[in-house]
Amino acid sequence: MILPGRSVVTRGIVSALREKASQVQPCGVDLSLKRVLEWTGAGTIDFSNLHRQTAPTRVLPFADPDDRLHLPLGAYLVEFNERVCTPLDAMGQLFVRSSLFRSGALLSAGVCDAGYEGAVGGMLQVCNPFGITLHRDAKLAQFVFHQMMEGVEGYSGVYQGSKSL
Numbered sequence: 001m002i003l004p005g006r007s008v009v010t011r012g013i014v015s016a017l018r019e020k021a022s023q024v025q026p027c028g029v030d031l032s033l034k035r036v037l038e039w040t041g042a043g044t045i046d047f048s049n050l051h052r053q054t055a056p057t058r059v060l061p062f063a064d065p066d067d068r069l070h071l072p073l074g075a076y077l078v079e080f081n082e083r084v085c086t087p088l089d090a091m092g093q094l095f096v097r098s099s100l101f102r103s104g105a106l107l108s109a110g111v112c113d114a115g116y117e118g119a120v121g122g123m124l125q126v127c128n129p130f131g132i133t134l135h136r137d138a139k140l141a142q143f144v145f146h147q148m149m150e151g152v153e154g155y156s157g158v159y160q161g162s163k164s165l
Contacts, residue, residue, distance in 0.1 A: 115154020
């Protein structure tokens with residue numbers, strides 16, 4: 001079962017919305033752009049996480065007086081303004097907004113596990129050969145939460161409680 005957007009906000013699953021009236025959707029909540037980062041080196045992934053090292057990044061500033069940033073073809077890490085507090089009987093899934101993919105960009109992210117609390121981000125892939133221009137607080141994604149049949153122990157990994165990506 002999918003939780004309606006108004007329920008997601010009322011229950012405090014997603015907070016720190018920029019403008020509740022325009023972000024609450026029938027099937028989820030729109031997420032708005034806080035910042036864009038680019039990778040500056042390689043990451044390391046293994047089975048046990050013994051050697052795990054996330055790839056280093058740097059923030060791309062909104063230097064334009066209109067708070068916009070033009071991104072050329074490529075992949076970027078995006079962080080959203082909103083925060084999540086996922087109940088133990090729900091999980092979240094991020095979807096690209098249609099206006100983003102109609103402009104030649106895709107957005108993907110991992111599952112938001114039951115029990116996860118903290119910052120939210122995703123990988124933005126600019127596929128349009130002319131790039132894309134994003135304004136600060138642009139609505140890029142819709143977060144949809146699914147009610148699970150029962151509660152679980154919940155996420156307890158390294159990213160729990162993260163303030164930023």
